[in-house]
Amino acid sequence: MRSFGLIGYPLSHSFSKGFFTTKFEREGIDARYENYPLPSIDAFPDLLKAEPALEGINVTIPYKESVIQYLDEVSPAVSEIGACNCIKKVDGRLIGYNTDVLGFEKSFCKKWQPSQQPALVLGTGGASKAVQWVLKQLRVPFTVISRQSDPSRGILSYNDLSREQQAAALCWINCTPLGMVPNTETLPPLDYTVLTSAHYLYDLVYNPPLTAFLAQGRTRGALTENGQDMLEIQALAGWAIWTAQP
């Protein structure tokens, strides 16, 4: 039986175990997928010793950055973003990938034709870095918005952003946890009255499916997408990496 799993802490709301267990059952794949909640990343080497059959590992909060020190090789995306969420073991060597990048790119482009229209990227955490990496690959100009401005890195605060800048940015991407259960009434502090049917609102949050952020767009005829599609694409991208022939 092949063995896969997820590390992070805590893991009570994890999507991956259910997704892969259903996939293995449905497709008759002789494999298991287990959650490995690690109170500290220092416990990762001991997990690898205790579970030598583990050949694919997903990594979630809070270890996407700190796991990199244990890897033998990383993809260009992991190297630039500084975050890894998928590991493949090959001949005892650990190779790190970032499938958030693959998931976001495929999902984002389904409804939106990337162009020179500027985008707003809300938040500066790990998911935001993956989104920024994809936008750079797609040559989409963007401005990063944070609670704290950082002029040296071109980051604006929500208060710095004019109404005109918001109207001109046709694509808004929420990379913050605002709107996620249980805080479903929260949303990034923007001027939603500028939205039109020419705008595209993408929310990385997937629970609830219609966040307060997306609801603001939908009310004004904007195109919307939540993070569920990205989540499933990145999981399948991980599976493709684990099962690819060398």
Ligand SMILES: NC(=O)c1ccc[n+]([C@@H]2O[C@H](COP(=O)([O-])OP(=O)(O)OC[C@H]3O[C@@H](n4cnc5c(N)ncnc54)[C@H](OP(=O)(O)O)[C@@H]3O)[C@@H](O)[C@H]2O)c1
């Ligand atoms: N759909 C998917 O496949 C997928 C994949 C990855 C992540 N996600 C989701 O994306 C969201 C962000 O994940 P992450 O890993 O990037 O988290 P993170 O590293 O904690 O970063 C979140 C960022 O959001 C901003 N933020 C946090 N609290 C805020 C608040 N109260 N008000 C305004 N901004 C706030 C912060 O940026 P500033 O300090 O700069 O304001 C922070 O850096 C989560 O909801 C996660 O579930 C979804």
